[in-house]
Amino acid sequence: MDASPHDAAAPRRRGRPSRTQTEAAPATRDRILDAAREEFSERGYEKTSVRGIAKAAGVDSALVHHYFGTKEQVFAAAIEVAFAPALAAPAAVDGPIDGVGERLTRFMFGIWENPTTRSPLLAILRSAFNNEAAATVFRRLLVAQLLRRIAQQLDLPDAELRAELAAAQLVGVAMLRYVIKLEPLASADVERIIERVAPVVQGHLTGS
Amino acid sequence: MDASPHDAAAPRRRGRPSRTQTEAAPATRDRILDAAREEFSERGYEKTSVRGIAKAAGVDSALVHHYFGTKEQVFAAAIEVAFAPALAAPAAVDGPIDGVGERLTRFMFGIWENPTTRSPLLAILRSAFNNEAAATVFRRLLVAQLLRRIAQQLDLPDAELRAELAAAQLVGVAMLRYVIKLEPLASADVERIIERVAPVVQGHLTGS
Numbered sequence: 001m002d003a004s005p006h007d008a009a010a011p012r013r014r015g016r017p018s019r020t021q022t023e024a025a026p027a028t029r030d031r032i033l034d035a036a037r038e039e040f041s042e043r044g045y046e047k048t049s050v051r052g053i054a055k056a057a058g059v060d061s062a063l064v065h066h067y068f069g070t071k072e073q074v075f076a077a078a079i080e081v082a083f084a085p086a087l088a089a090p091a092a093v094d095g096p097i098d099g100v101g102e103r104l105t106r107f108m109f110g111i112w113e114n115p116t117t118r119s120p121l122l123a124i125l126r127s128a129f130n131n132e133a134a135a136t137v138f139r140r141l142l143v144a145q146l147l148r149r150i151a152q153q154l155d156l157p158d159a160e161l162r163a164e165l166a167a168a169q170l171v172g173v174a175m176l177r178y179v180i181k182l183e184p185l186a187s188a189d190v191e192r193i194i195e196r197v198a199p200v201v202q203g204h205l206t207g208s
Numbered sequence: 209m210d211a212s213p214h215d216a217a218a219p220r221r222r223g224r225p226s227r228t229q230t231e232a233a234p235a236t237r238d239r240i241l242d243a244a245r246e247e248f249s250e251r252g253y254e255k256t257s258v259r260g261i262a263k264a265a266g267v268d269s270a271l272v273h274h275y276f277g278t279k280e281q282v283f284a285a286a287i288e289v290a291f292a293p294a295l296a297a298p299a300a301v302d303g304p305i306d307g308v309g310e311r312l313t314r315f316m317f318g319i320w321e322n323p324t325t326r327s328p329l330l331a332i333l334r335s336a337f338n339n340e341a342a343a344t345v346f347r348r349l350l351v352a353q354l355l356r357r358i359a360q361q362l363d364l365p366d367a368e369l370r371a372e373l374a375a376a377q378l379v380g381v382a383m384l385r386y387v388i389k390l391e392p393l394a395s396a397d398v399e400r401i402i403e404r405v406a407p408v409v410q411g412h413l414t415g416s
Contacts (some may be wrong), residue, residue: 044252044338129337129387130252139388147390164384164393165404172380174373179337180347181357185372196373200408 019194029067032057036078041123045075045134075127076137082120083141085111090149101202104150107196108170112178113190154205166204173197237275240265249331253283253342284345290328291349293319298357301335309410312358313402316378320386321398325370330386362413374412381405
């Protein structure tokens with residue numbers, strides 16, 4: 001335990017100045033979330049423990065429980081942070097209907113091409129792939145925060161299935177390009193990929 | 209260690225009659241492979257050990273090394289078994305060019321809709337997603353055994369990128385339908401999905 005928030009005199013990570021517990025609360029919460037994302041990302045859902053997260057954040061386990069609850073709830077909170085950049089995706093559906101495929105595709109690659117926003121998303125995808133509880137949390141968030149909203153914006157028959165098939169194309173490219181790193185896909189210019197993927201997303205979302 | 213192949217009198221798993229080591233060799237090799245697939249599938253690549261595989265197969269670790277070599281080599285062998293049903297995919301490219309999307313899509317869903325052939329493939333995908341060494345083995349096999357062959361059959365400019373984008377759509381649907389289990393995709397009739405995915409695969413493979 002490097003620093004307990006109950007012990008303002010203890011050394012803190014990242015050279016933050018020591019404060020009283022009340023003042024430090026938001027910073028401590030963020031530090032726990034950062035630690036959680038890293039732990040889930042490095043160890044996967046199953047091998048990560050609340051205790052390990054607390055240790056990495058330099059706080060007591062009780063404080064992790066206090067801010068977030070169970071491990072599943074810490075995971076859900078970490079997912080929401082990782083998902084935050086993607087939450088604007090439904091807005092990309094707004095505008096002329098025949099440009100929706102390109103807008104959405106461009107928006108997603110904007111997130112994925114930037115390692116800062118890509119890494120947390122891939123970490124979640126990995127966890128969701130390997131653990132039933134993590135998959136449930138991921139599914140709930142993906143559906144509620146993204147796919148259902150996109151489907152509502154579309155307002156077409158089968159809109160949910162359409163949104164999921166479009167997501168399948170996008171997620172599939174992300175997996176093969178950034179995780180499995182298939183060549184030539186992994187090194188291809190992103191504009192070349194957008195050019196080929198955008199019409200597919202358009203077709204799934206609005207085609208006959 | 210339940211049964212060592214060096215000890216023909218020891219009880220064997222699955223009620224197989226005891227034989228001399230020479231006679232038992234192919235069965236032992238298969239039993240090790242079965243155990244390896246189960247271990248990799250349940251524990252993931254990192255947590256699986258040659259010792260654990262040997263224990264599950266009821267043999268000595270030395271025998272696993274004798275038949276397969278390192279853990280990475282056992283993994284490669286297990287992948288090849290799981291991949292075997294998919295190896296006929298390039299043959300689906302044969303025939304009239306305007307039906308290639310449907311033939312390939314139908315072929316892949318034929319494998320995925322059957323739990324016996326689906327489970328080993330998903331187990332591999334999980335491992336490849338979580339470990340760099342496993343991803344490398346998977347990538348090598350996927351490229352050499354499937355994508356490059358499909359690309360060669362196509363004989364078009366950018367054939368490799370085309371094959372990878374088609375694979376991205378298929379793999380993405382498999383992930384969201386069978387692993388994340390998004391609804392309505394997970395419960396949708398497979399024919400309805402093929403109807404929407406086949407034209408995309410066709411477009412990637414042969415479109416302008």
